[in-house]
Every structure is written in C-alpha cells, then in structure tokens.
Amino acid sequence: MQLKNDLLIRAAKGEAVERTPVWLMRQAGRILPEYRAVRESLSGFKELVETPELAAEVTIQPVDILGVDAAIIFSDILVVPEAMGCTYEMVEKRGPLFPKTIRTEQDMKSLRIADPHEHLHYVLDAIKVTKKALNGRVPLIGFAGAPWTILAYMVEGSGSKTFSHARGMLYTNPKLAHQLLRMITDTTIAYLQAQVEAGANLIQVFDSWAGILSPAQYRLFSLPYINEICNAINSVPVTVFAKGAFFALEDFATLNCETIGLDWNMEIKTARQQVGPNKTLQGNMDPCLLYSSFDTIQHETIKMLKEFGPQRHIANLGHGVYPDTDPEKVKCFIQTVKEYGATINS
Ligand SMILES: Cc1c2[nH]c(c1CCC(=O)O)Cc1[nH]c(c(CCC(=O)O)c1C)Cc1[nH]c(c(CCC(=O)O)c1C)Cc1[nH]c(c(C)c1CCC(=O)O)C2
Numbered sequence: 001m002q003l004k005n006d007l008l009i010r011a012a013k014g015e016a017v018e019r020t021p022v023w024l025m026r027q028a029g030r031i032l033p034e035y036r037a038v039r040e041s042l043s044g045f046k047e048l049v050e051t052p053e054l055a056a057e058v059t060i061q062p063v064d065i066l067g068v069d070a071a072i073i074f075s076d077i078l079v080v081p082e083a084m085g086c087t088y089e090m091v092e093k094r095g096p097l098f099p100k101t102i103r104t105e106q107d108m109k110s111l112r113i114a115d116p117h118e119h120l121h122y123v124l125d126a127i128k129v130t131k132k133a134l135n136g137r138v139p140l141i142g143f144a145g146a147p148w149t150i151l152a153y154m155v156e157g158s159g160s161k162t163f164s165h166a167r168g169m170l171y172t173n174p175k176l177a178h179q180l181l182r183m184i185t186d187t188t189i190a191y192l193q194a195q196v197e198a199g200a201n202l203i204q205v206f207d208s209w210a211g212i213l214s215p216a217q218y219r220l221f222s223l224p225y226i227n228e229i230c231n232a233i234n235s236v237p238v239t240v241f242a243k244g245a246f247f248a249l250e251d252f253a254t255l256n257c258e259t260i261g262l263d264w265n266m267e268i269k270t271a272r273q274q275v276g277p278n279k280t281l282q283g284n285m286d287p288c289l290l291y292s293s294f295d296t297i298q299h300e301t302i303k304m305l306k307e308f309g310p311q312r313h314i315a316n317l318g319h320g321v322y323p324d325t326d327p328e329k330v331k332c333f334i335q336t337v338k339e340y341g342a343t344i345n346s
Pocket residue numbers: 024025026027028029030039045072073074075076077078090094095096143159206208243320
C-alpha cells in the first residue's frame with residue numbers, strides 16, 4: 001500500500017523532504033488519558049501487548065490525537081527474552097521483573113532461539129491489524145532491543161542503576177555473554193524480518209543501556225551484534241538508537257543503517273561531524289523541556305531544528321517521553337516542528 005505521508009521514510013533514506021518529520025519515542029503510552037482508559041480496563045500491560053486489536057488501537061492513538069508522522073507498534077523490547085524462555089512481569093510503578101535470571105551455563109539450557117511465527121505471533125498480528133487500520137496514513141515503525149540491552153535485563157532480572165551482574169558477566173564469563181548475545185541476535189534478526197514481512201515500514205533498534213559500557217566493551221559486546229542486525233534488514237530503513245553512546249558515533253557511521261538516534265547529551269554539530277553526511281540523525285530534545293512553558297518549548301524546538309538543518313533529520317526527543325508530561329505540551333513540540341520545519345525547508 002502506498003503511504004500518504006512518507007516523510008519519515010524519505011528523511012531516513014536521505015531524500016528531500018518538504019518538512020522535517022516528527023514522532024516521539026514512547027508516544028503510545030501513559031501520557032494519553034485515552035491510553036490509560038484502555039489500560040485500566042485490562043488485567044495488565046501484557047494483556048494489552050498480547051491482544052492485537054487493543055495493541056493496534058493504542059498504537060494509532062498518538063497519530064489521531066498528537067498528529068505525529070509515524071506510528072510505533074505497541075509492544076515492548078522484553079517480548080524477545082520472553083519468547084526465548086525467560087518470562088517477565090511488569091510490576092506496577094516499578095517496571096519489569098524477571099523471576100528467573102540467566103547467569104550460568106545451566107541457566108542457558110532453559111533458553112531457545114525463538115521462532116517469531118510461533119512465539120511472537122501476537123506482535124506480527126498487531127502489526128497486520130495496525131497497518132490495515134492506518135490505511136497508509138503514516139508509516140509504522142517496528143522495533144526490538146539491541147542484544148546487549150536485552151542481555152542486561154535477562155542477567156540482571158530487572159532495571160538497575162549499575163547493572164552490575166550484567167556488566168560483571170562481561171568480565172567473569174565473557175564466553176557465556178557471547179553465547180547469550182548470539183542467541184538473542186539470532187532471535188532478533190528473525191523477529192525483525194518477520195515484522196517487516198508483516199508490514200513494518202522502518203525498524204528501530206533500542207540500545208537503551210549502551211551508555212553503561214566502556215567504549216572498548218561496547219565495541220566487543222554490543223556493536224558487532226547491532227551490525228549483524230543492520231546487515232540482515234535490507235528492505236526497509238533501520239534506525240539505531242543507543243542511549244548514552246556518544247563515544248561510538250564514529251562506529252555508527254560505518255553501520256549498514258540509515259538513521260542514528262541521538263540523546264540530549266550529544267552535541268548536534270559534533271554528532272554530525274562524527275557520523276558524516278550520509279546518515280540521517282534523529283532526536284534529540286531533552287524530554288524535560290516538555291515540563292516548561294509553551295513559549296520555551298517553541299523557542300528550544302526551533303533552536304534544535306536550526307542546528308540539525310532542514311534535511312536528513314527526524315525530530316524526536318532524546319529518549320522516551322516521560323509519563324507525567326502534559327499532552328498539550330507534546331502537541332506544542334509537534335506543532336512547532338511542523339510549522340517551523342516547513343519554513344526552513346522552503
Ligand atoms: C528499555 C525499554 C523497555 N521497553 C522499551 C525500551 C527501550 C526504550 C527506552 O529506552 O525507553 C521500548 C518500548 N516500550 C513500550 C514501547 C511502545 C511503543 C512506544 O514507544 O510508544 C516501546 C518502544 C511500551 C511500554 N513499556 C512499558 C510501558 C508502561 C507500562 C504500563 O502501561 O503500565 C509502556 C507503555 C513498561 C516498561 N518497559 C521497559 C521498562 C523499563 C518499563 C517500565 C518503565 C516505563 O514504564 O518506562 C523496558
């Protein structure tokens with residue numbers, strides 16, 4: 001199906017756009033009262049993720065309500081470890097918890113390389129239902145976690161300030177870490193390819209815990225696996241978003257991907273120099289800007305657009321939107337990109 005709004009895809013590919021496209025990481029979620037209404041009628045987060053019609057509904061909400069230029073499929077990066085045999089619980093107000101962690105060779109025996117059609121069919125179904133309902137209005141983004149970030153959750157068992165068990169494994173048992181990364185990568189490649197087959201128009205890889213590794217370890221334990229994923233996705237553009245990985249921008253320049261996501265710790269001009277002219281940059285507003293006044297939001301957003309320039313930029317925050325953000329402030333950010341993004345392009 002022909003997309004009616006393909007700004008995101010053209011910007012990703014480096015083709016000319018008449019205005020900068022905009023969407024927000026974590027746009028489908030608790031910022032919207034409409035999301036909370038759906039969520040509260042259910043037993044929990046997983047029921048929403050695993051019911052394709054409901055996942056499709058909340059995926060499309062930000063397109064209708066906020067006016068973003070892309071939808072991102074409502075799911076979570078943690079469905080991958082679950083499909084591999086390591087189930088998670090989403091604990092209210094605390095986040096994910098894995099009752100069983102992967103720390104030894106013995107633990108590894110409980111894992112499999114998942115078949116997306118068998119173990120993640122609900123995501124593929126959600127993509128199909130969403131695509132049909134979107135009817136080409138905007139592109140649909142598919143996603144997965146980067147292998148290192150998934151390993152971090154599987155080994156640690158929950159979120160953590162230090163991820164000391166996960167980082168510790170890289171020193172105490174690097175062989176086991178690589179074995180686990182291998183299984184996660186194989187699962188992720190098949191999963192992302194299946195998402196593309198189901199209709200995803202662009203793929204984003206989230207390396208949320210990139211920034212806790214040293215540059216040397218990042219090059220050993222994360223980049224090679226992201227590289228494999230990029231090489232395996234050929235028919236749609238790929239975005240790599242590695243939070244805190246300012247030290248790896250020159251490495252990202254060599255990846256077989258179209259777009260690099262930046263967080264707000266990264267200087268836009270320096271990032272552009274390090275990545276070079278041949279990639280699109282996505283980002284990178286501090287989500288906390290959206291706590292400020294409408295005037296400040298407009299002013300800072302225009303400043304950001306000027307710094308990135310009119311082409312090869314996808315406007316976004318530097319990480320997911322915080323749940324207590326006023327949707328009107330989110331709309332102000334989006335509207336400013338739409339208005340000002342068009343003037344700098346004319
Ligand atoms: C690290 C990570 C996770 N999940 C994700 C990441 C990578 C991006 C990032 O770095 O933020 C990715 C993710 N999670 C979710 C989406 C949906 C699509 C979207 O971006 O709108 C996406 C893309 C839904 C979700 N995933 C989660 C919620 C909130 C659960 C609820 O509704 O109760 C949503 C809407 C829960 C979740 N899921 C995860 C955590 C740590 C938590 C709890 C804390 C939090 O809420 O942010 C793991």
